Amino acid sequence: MIRKWCGVKSSLQREANHRKEVMNFQSSRRRGEDGVAMVINFLLSNARLVLGVGGAALLGIATLAVKRLIERAGRAAEDEKVEQKMVESWEELSLVSASPTLIRKGIQGVVRKHASKATKQQKADLCQNLQVSSPDVLPKPEAKSKRQQLCVLTLQERLQQYYSSRVVLAPHEVKRAQCLALDICTEIQGFLHSRHPDMPLGEMNLGGSLLDDLQVVSADHACLLVPLQLEPSLWRLIPGEETLLTHPLHWMVRRVNLEYFPRGRSYWDRYLVGGYLSAEAVVNMFSKAVMETVNWPSISGTLDCLVRPILGGPDLRLEIRPESGTESSDQPLFISMLPVLREGDVVLTAQPELTSPWVNAWHLSLYPWETQRLTQLDATDDGCRRLTLKVLKAVCKLSPPLRHLKTAPLANLILHLSDSENDWSKNSLDVRFQQCINELIGHLEQQALHSYFKPAVNLLSDLSEDQVDQMGFMLYCAVSDPEILLI
Numbered sequence: 001m002i003r004k005w006c007g008v009k010s011s012l013q014r015e016a017n018h019r020k021e022v023m024n025f026q027s028s029r030r031r032g033e034d035g036v037a038m039v040i041n042f043l044l045s046n047a048r049l050v051l052g053v054g055g056a057a058l059l060g061i062a063t064l065a066v067k068r069l070i071e072r073a074g075r076a077a078e079d080e081k082v083e084q085k086m087v088e089s090w091e092e093l094s095l096v097s098a099s100p101t102l103i104r105k106g107i108q109g110v111v112r113k114h115a116s117k118a119t120k121q122q123k124a125d126l127c128q129n130l131q132v133s134s135p136d137v138l139p140k141p142e143a144k145s146k147r148q149q150l151c152v153l154t155l156q157e158r159l160q161q162y163y164s165s166r167v168v169l170a171p172h173e174v175k176r177a178q179c180l181a182l183d184i185c186t187e188i189q190g191f192l193h194s195r196h197p198d199m200p201l202g203e204m205n206l207g208g209s210l211l212d213d214l215q216v217v218s219a220d221h222a223c224l225l226v227p228l229q230l231e232p233s234l235w236r237l238i239p240g241e242e243t244l245l246t247h248p249l250h251w252m253v254r255r256v257n258l259e260y261f262p263r264g265r266s267y268w269d270r271y272l273v274g275g276y277l278s279a280e281a282v283v284n285m286f287s288k289a290v291m292e293t294v295n296w297p298s299i300s301g302t303l304d305c306l307v308r309p310i311l312g313g314p315d316l317r318l319e320i321r322p323e324s325g326t327e328s329s330d331q332p333l334f335i336s337m338l339p340v341l342r343e344g345d346v347v348l349t350a351q352p353e354l355t356s357p358w359v360n361a362w363h364l365s366l367y368p369w370e371t372q373r374l375t376q377l378d379a380t381d382d383g384c385r386r387l388t389l390k391v392l393k394a395v396c397k398l399s400p401p402l403r404h405l406k407t408a409p410l411a412n413l414i415l416h417l418s419d420s421e422n423d424w425s426k427n428s429l430d431v432r433f434q435q436c437i438n439e440l441i442g443h444l445e446q447q448a449l450h451s452y453f454k455p456a457v458n459l460l461s462d463l464s465e466d467q468v469d470q471m472g473f474m475l476y477c478a479v480s481d482p483e484i485l486l487i
Contacts, residue, residue: 155430155482159391162486167216167394174210177219180320181206181335184307185224187299188290188337196289200267202227207338209407212371214386216394221334226286228341233257234266235277237343240364248454250361251348253277253341273360279350280359282339286316290337310334314353345369369453370411383424385414388432395485401470408451409459413439415452434482441475444468 153161189204208223209215234257240250254276255269263269271281291309300307303320310317316337339350341362348362355361374385392410396402413436418424424432443449443460447468451457460468478485 155433156427158483158486159429159433162394163387163391166398166486167390169215169217169219173219174215177210177222177333178206180303180305180333181210181222181224183303184299184318184320184335187302188224188294191290191294195293198267200229202229208367214371214390214393214407216390217397218331219333220331221336223336223338226337226339228268228282228339230268230277230341231266234261235268237341237346237348243361245358245361247361248456249364249366250355250358251346251364252360253348253362276360277362278359279339279355279362280352282350283314283316283352286337286339287311291316291318314356315351340365364454366408366451366453370408370415373415373452374411377418378424381422381424382426384426384429384432385418385424387426388424388429388436389414391429391433392436399474399485401474404463404467405471409443409449410436412449412452412459413443430482434479437475437478437482437485441472441479444472444475 185204185206189201192199192201204224204226206222207225208221210219210222215221230253234255236254236256238252238254240246240248240252243250243252245252255263255266255272263272268277268282271278271285273281291311294309296307296309304323306321306323308319310319318335318337320333320335322331341348345368347365347368349365351363352359354363374389377383378385389407389411392414393407396405396410417432417435417439421432421435440449447460447463449459451459463471474485
């Protein structure tokens, strides 16, 4: 009886020990899984903490590495410890803990690798699609060689192809836009002369990128300059640094000699606010006198197109759509009226959207200085600065992550680069293009690109952190393969 009881007891003890081992194994496995989850949460939180210029790239690399960590942990055999796999993954994730300044040394290489693979695969798919023709008709040897050549173009050739196919505007498209803008200009000027004959205005003219041959992709906007004529003895233009605003681009126009020439002697006295000519008051006046008063349906019938003002915004804009049935019926043209003041080489514009909330401030336009300087430099050495600027403008306009980069930062980037680089020949377009990408990444990391003519002005100050992150990721990928910007 005792032997039987001892046998039963030993059997029960063995079963209890077995259950204890199973529970220990399961608990250790749970602890391993919990450790993996903690590592994942820690990595992702750290990736968010180091979001900077290359924040998007960091988060993407962290996600890929964490995915590998999970796969390794899932494939781990029962006799291998989870800690060993975690150590291997931590070595791979050491890049994630780097600061944003180390991105270009570490993560940049990883981003390049993945971007290069994606682009090569895309090129391979393109070559395959080009080589596959109709099943009944075989391609000719000459045609096949041409298709293959499309896949092995150098960056210089690819940039030239991109410029001719995507950047440059067709002459008939430019002529159409210019003719429409000049017709609108004639109608508006005639209306103002008839309704406000005492308003001292200069001759309205066309300005901006459409006139300077710097518009890219499509001729979709134009600018009408409306010069205001001021009496030199009654008005003084005050530089932004000398005003209470202390902003280099925010100038003011003061009414002077009031003791000898009281208010009312100048037509523009009626738009004074606190002793200064108000840019906002001038814009509101033109909005009521032109945008809300002109008989636009009559002008639409005269020009054989639909012309309508865009009301409610801070600027003076018109939308022009050709009649339905024409080739460009779906391509609108936007024309902006821009009141300007000129004194020597200084051009002040009334743009409340740029000078808000200061109603008296006028915006100092650096655009004439920048375009003139680029033209002078290219004329000196037959360079490709303007060509590079147009390519960069098209890339930013056609790439959603880069659309917030306007003309001013790109033009000033090239001007700064011209001080250190002498070779701007047409054959160096690819080198200058890649250099502009690298320089732009550096400015985005610092979130500062200073104006060439006004160093106190930061041309990237209006960009948000998310926009900088998106641009940084896109440009980091383009460092290893610039052609991803030319798709």
